[in-house]
Amino acid sequence: QQQVKQSPQSLIVQKGGISIINCAYENTAFDYFPWYQQFPGKGPALLIAIRPDVSEKKEGRFTISFNKSAKQFSLHIMDSQPGDSATYFCAASVSSGTYKYIFGTGTRLKVLA
């Protein structure tokens, strides 16, 4: 029940295309869903996050879509650029207690020029 399942494991997209990464969770107590971006040799960095009281959040070319009833959320990268090539992790946590995050297994995105 604590798992967050992420897919696909890897993704290749042409420059200008849309990249879509999906995550699913089981624990309905989760109330914070961030996405992290990691470049080679660096630590993960917060990209965008959503709470379950909204169905979508957009920041620039990055959008989180959230489906509470299906217990799924996804990251959409519009107009994908070679600079977006990185590993993306979804996560889920509960906003109480120790705030521990449960991470997905990651998606390696490559955007072709």
Place this chain on the structure above:
Amino acid sequence: DAGITQSPRHKVTETGTPVTLRCHQTENHRYMYWYRQDPGHGLRLIHYSYGVKDTDKGEVSDGYSVSRSKTEDFLLTLESATSSQTSVYFCAIQPGDSGANVLTFGAGSRLTVL
């Protein structure tokens, strides 16, 4: 990686030797975490701390111990390193205030156990 420093950044050691990784923060955040990152497994929690001398186990804590004697420092110790502990280790910090969930990671420590 502002406000959080990991050391060493790279280490090669031999099976059976003790290893200590250090995480230092200047943000005065309450929560500190140690994760390991392995291909196909993502980020897995080893141990975490919710205050000075207050620590608890994560999902992959076997073979690891931690200590936090000061707010700013969180140490991860491998008492007797094994090849299965070859990994990239990340420290993370978190404010702990209500609604302030943001987890900030360090740059990582790459450990190779021969």
